[in-house]
Amino acid sequence: MSATFLGMPATPPRSPYGTGNLRGDRKFPAAAHDELRNEQLRGNLGRATRTIRAKRLTVTGELPDWEELRDAGSAIKTDTMNRLPELLEELERNVTARGGTVHWARDGVEANEIVARLIKETGSEEVIKVKSMATQEIGLNEHLESLGITAHETDLAELIVQLAHDKPSHILVPAIHRNRDEIRQIFLKEIPGVDPSLDNVPAHLAAAARVYLREKFMTTEVAVSGANFGIAETGTLSVVESEGNGRMCLTLPDTLITVMGIEKVLPRYQDLEVFLQLLPRSSTGERMNPYTSMWTGVTPGDGPQTFHLVLLDNGRTAALADRIGREALNCIRCSACLNVCPVYERTGGHAYGSTYPGPIGAVLTPQLAGMDAARDDPNSSLPYASSLCGACFDACPVKIDIPSLLVELRHQHTERSGTTAEKLAMKAAAGVMSRPKVYTAAQKASGLGRVLAGRDGKFSHLPPPFSGWSESRDTPAPPEQTFRAWLASAEGAATMRAAADEHTRGGQPTRDQQQEEDK
């Protein structure tokens, strides 16, 4: 037995600090402050999310068994998480048996090193990429660039983001924050040899990207992809997409390297039946995505002749070890929660500082990368970036209870963050509220606030930490009498007696009776 088995088992590692794209440099409220002022962003997002919300409701509403599908999706994912180690080993066996090579990466640093080494072994200095959240998460493109390897994104929106030296702001629509005029400018500036008379018609913009990408497809010998699903039973990997550019990457090059988060495994081939219905309807509001690619190891003479699968942990085992947190790993990255989230709709994805924005990002990011209390981690602000309205829970195709998970993460944060002014205030409030007599006295004291209010009986300016609230909202002064004081008063007793008497006399006439009387 190795030394690591002595004593307490080690806590599984989170994504290391200072690597990848799972941590912004500012807390959510500060980042949101700037994003909220971007009128273009708010306009684009409002329109885009409203459109996709409506589409999603139409196509989910037309399936009579949509709720059963959600239950099935949730059950399959929960089962998967409960026996993840054995399923991953089964996946490894089957990929290997069919001519692929499996690599295990504890974190993003290891995954980047593995992928870079594999590319170097081919002698290529260029790769084409299928849109992938996992490689965004670990910052693979940046790592490759530092080693002199150029990674070309081939998903149209991902290409726009890459050419603009920008970061994605949405899981599914990475360039949702850009409009067609901006895209035209980006193409004119960044695509070599582009027609200078290019206009902003979407079809023309797509055509310009197509010319550029076609040359890459034909000349690049290595591709890097992510995976939407990995089937343990057969060793099959799968990517679903809309444009077909991913399929070009998955079939044309000699070498294919797939980076897959370990939570993406599914037990059986048959399970795809459920997810290929849930995913497109939830994400793009389509009945089916246009391209579904599946590959199993290598096929001599057809497609890539070398296939590598890099299985990425990067904090996933840590999330899995948390009884409550593991539910977040059920996420299939459909982005339905982003599109219904009122917070995301106003702030956009960049405010979250992570590859995973929106409600699920606010849950997943702190789980994968931690929320280091000692470092005043920006990630610790993410669980609070929600009004807990619950729209995300309703939209989630695998029924992840995101609001409850957010509340749990808030709890974890306060438990680890030592003594703060807020914690003292919360303790004091609970102390007062658990002693009814002290509470009643405090209520009376709050009534004194009336003298501080303006002549209209309102507060229009409040001291910190409530000054942000009072920027745009008036607050009523406490009334002269609390409810309990009124109930105990002669007036309260008389009112309640009169109400009871009304019932004895036959009560208030209902509308029908009233109309009868009025005749």
Add this chain to the structure above:
Amino acid sequence: MRIGLFATCLGDTLFPEAVKSTAVLLARLGHDVVFPPGQTCCGQMHVNTGYQREPVPLVRNFAEQFGDASIDAVVMPSGSCAGSVRHQHEIIAERYGDAALRAGVATVKAKTYELSELLVDVLDVSDVGAYFPHRVTYHPTCHSLRMLRVGDKPLRLLRAVDSIDLAELPEADACCGFGGTFAVKNAETSTAMLQDKMRNVTATGAAVCTAGDSSCLMHIGGGLSRITSGTRTLHLAQILSSTRTSPHVLTEAAR
């Protein structure tokens, strides 16, 4: 029926009219309204802000105050507080409580209702004999809508109100942006949400925006007051308790 009334800390202290209306309405319908005097707060603010250890005494107090078997049902004029009792108390009791607390929480949870649920589901009444001759729009608060699933119960009650002019609220199920301490911690994002809600409310031309939660109404009403809108906010209970013999008289909204 003997109904325990939970005023909620916000209702008791800041918005007593909503609680008075609830009490009067239930008494008028012939029920025995009891107010356990030791009641304080459900602890929702603590839990939602990330504190589960601190509100343990509040959860215990709630279970003790309303656990009495002579109380048939517990009602509160707040969807979010009912949601807290139904969904959060159990979590806290499981994590920090003893067997007695877990049992107490389970007992109270089973008989706790938000006002519209109690009226429609338990008391089986949609027409409470109310009279309210004004244009009204209804905002379904998130916790009523998605935590309690009250559905159209509040609207059924409102539709039965005599002389009411009910206007449909555009994008009704969008959050108003309150979210408890969210409105303080993320005040600017909350304001952006509030602005859209206010635009939709004023577009209805309603004199009154109503809802089942004083907290959300404090948020919407606070915003409407700041932009000196002609629309004011009233709790659902205040409309339902307004009758021909004792009508709720609308005062001039802030202009």
